[in-house]
Amino acid sequence: MVSVCRLLWGPQRAINCYIILSIWILIIIAGIYKFLEPIQPPPEATIISDPFQHLETDVKTRKIFQICNEPQSMIPGDEGILNVKSWSLKGVLIVFRHGDRGPLQHIRNVSTVDCGTPETDLLAAYRAYLHNATLLGKSSAWTGPGSFHGFPLIPTNARRCHLGQLTMRGVAQLLTLGDQLKHSYTETWPRAKNLTAGDVAVYSTRYHRTFQSALALLYGLIPAETLSKLSFIESQSMTFCFKDCGCPITEKYFKAVSKSMAENLRTHPAIKTLAQTTGNLIFSTDAEHGHFAQDPQSVRDALLTYICHDSNLPCDTPTNCIRRQNILGIFMYHDWMTSVQWKNREQRRLSLLLSYGLVKHIVAQMLRILSDGAPHLVAYSGHDHTLLQLAAALGLHHDASLCRYAGRLVFEVYANTAEGAGQSAGGAYFRLLANGRDVTRQIAFCKSARALREHVHVCRIEDIVRFLHDDYFTAFNVTNFKDACFAKSL
Template sequence: MKHKRLEILENVKHNMSLDLFRMPFPNKALHCYVLMSIWILLLVAGIYKFLETKQSSPEPILANELFHNLAIDVKTKRIFKICNFPDDITAGDEGIIRSNKWTLKGLIILLRHGDRGPLQYVRNISAVNCGGSPSENLNSYKKYLQNLTSFEKISWSTPGSFHGFPLLPIHPSQCQLGQLTMQGVHQHLNLGGIIRKSYLDVWPKLKNLSHNDIMVYSTRYRRTFQSALAFLKNFLPHETLTKIPISESQSMNFCFKDCGCPATEKLTKVVMKWLNHQLKSHPAVAILSESTGRSLFSPGAEQGRLGSDPQSVRDALLTYICHGSSLPCETPFNCIKRQNVAGIFAYTDWLNHQKWKDPYWRRLCLLRSYGLIRHIVQQMLHIVSSSGPFFVLYSGHDHTIEQLTTTMGIQNDPLLLRFAARIVFEVYQENRDTPNNEATGVYFRVLSNGKDVTRQIMFCKNVLALENKVVLCRIEDIVRFLHDDYFSSLNVSNFKDAC
């Protein structure tokens, strides 16, 4: 039956074609003109109907359905991992050395601040809820802080650079420019509790650390200070928290006495030129970044400059992605779509990996991180000499972590610089199997967001392999690197000549 119908249709079609060609030429042309006119009218009517439906939408925002697809897509799911949601923070390989042959002497931790508001003005910012989800951990912290002070505005009362700093975000549900969010506070509360649990059984000293055993440094930003405080609240005994002196680092690099370096300005210009060249070599990315920036940044917020920088676009996108908000639109018909986000993040991840291999970028990191590495080595030596402090915390930024890990040779990871990221140095002492339990060699291991990366450190040449693929690096190696080999790639022997 089906074949018979097809045969009939073919015959009809053939006969119509013959009839059309049998028509006189003027009639045939008129016939084609009429058919084309009808087709154009139908097409216009369809477009008009489509536009009419679009214009009836009350608000020019991207549909939530498109936004949620971002999390489902295999290629874009990892973007959400950069947000590092509080409930996604889990224990890593910290504190897994459990042997009588080794004594954990102390810890040095470098943190990135938690979730924050955008660094630039973006569209519909008032509609984004940065308050985060309520939790018992967060509510307990709020009550704890309220009991610490009688002030209506909860602030740090200890003398020093941070005296009068608010202990919590001033507007809990709002996304303030560059300020820590309640979600960021929650991240570090969870992280502090997880890290404490990881070390409680293997480092008995943690149970009774006094304020004299602790050294804390933070850059002079509310977001780093409040992040450090939230972390310490769940990491240390509660009675210790208010007695801790928190020292200010005047540089995001924690360079201490080794900050002035004119060569870094020249290297920064070289690196920026290289970044611009990479963007020009990818014109499709440049167009994508500019168009996304127009929909993303508020009018008057230097859209042209910001839109031409994919890193700025990426950072601003996280404001919406990390708080479950719909992505903004420049017009009702020009919204940021899933593929825009995926393209920007794919390019910036690739660029960061390429940058990690660039010799000028590595030199820049070498100079900027010298003061911090020098300070870390000093603290390691204080720890093993039993003079203390035994716990050192640096609360900094993504640049701080990126420059330090690049200098040490730790491989670039797109998730390395997530909110509330952590770099942990564990300092160990070997115990000889003698009646006096005489101490001998001193070692350390490094963990990046819970992953052991000691093998990647370029100056750890002869690592000591333990069970379960755990390795330790001799403190002698990092001391030798700092004093003998640090500036060898620059053909100089000291920081002053390098700068």
């Protein structure tokens, strides 16, 4: 090669020519390697430490953060504000959703998400109570009787987001809610200070997150010595159907509702694409990636794990990340879709059937309370669908924030001593609050609810009894649960 350079350039420039030819040969070799290099799989989603990756609170995102229901931001509701001598609060029934939990499906970078919560005096006192209540910390499981024997009392890791399990933030939410309710009822319900184990009944679905949520709520609400003597009663279903569970036609209603939701999504192809592109960035390879990535509801639920814990959102490249507009689009579509389904005929009938056992049980408890029979406090620890279906069955307006973590429906049972106090007398009333807001007048059969003052309305007990016995199955053109469930057509 040097002789060629001497021939072309002369002896003085031979070295420079040699260097240029060497570089050219290296470039050619590099190009060949590029084509021979095996194709690499797409990189795993990584966390980018860019402040933009956090979802900030503003006017448009406020509703999203309401679902998270941060413990430090929880405020007391209007429970127990009817403080008039002629009105006596006889008992309280609480239907509530469990607290903050980990994702239901495997998501990327979940090990980097901090699901812990700041330590408070209330949380520290609760930890100490559990330590002392379990033979000085020798056991971390429920040692009481019943179906929940051996269930862990508290999340096993204070900061990890375990799949479908309650987080410490969820524990803090229910402790806070219980404590707020206790203070709300201090003046209007003297019995609350001295509730015994016989005065309290607690029902929970057979999930760690609902059992632990019930335990935390009651620690904040009732005396600690009473809590240690309670028996937790297992609900055989997520709907608390009790003895009215078997209902074959609900499968047909489920299919009809699912078909309607699929049609709504089909008419919004942009949302379907948005859900899929967002889902591809969220779900890990351990999840049923394709199915969940196409479902806006599944994508929304997974997003809450990052959003509610102020975690960075995942990216697969520095320029391909989950953006604010993606999140807003998913949540806005979900709110719109649920508002449409709220008016859907099949959805309404499905909610009536699934909630019948719970409504029947609530009415029976109200009548026992009014006859001065125990229990006086009844708690149902359930899920978002528990609240949604009950609210729909009662005819409440659609409320996107109803099913936030630690969301609640509270029934307060009153006796008006000026009218008579027996359950058969005219002085028996109830009041319904959704997340602390009086919604009694929204109930389908309580349109003539009595207004006592601003934000305080009561409905006659006889109205809900009449609804249950006479009007509950009007929409099905039958008179009882069995006929509604075994109908041949929708």
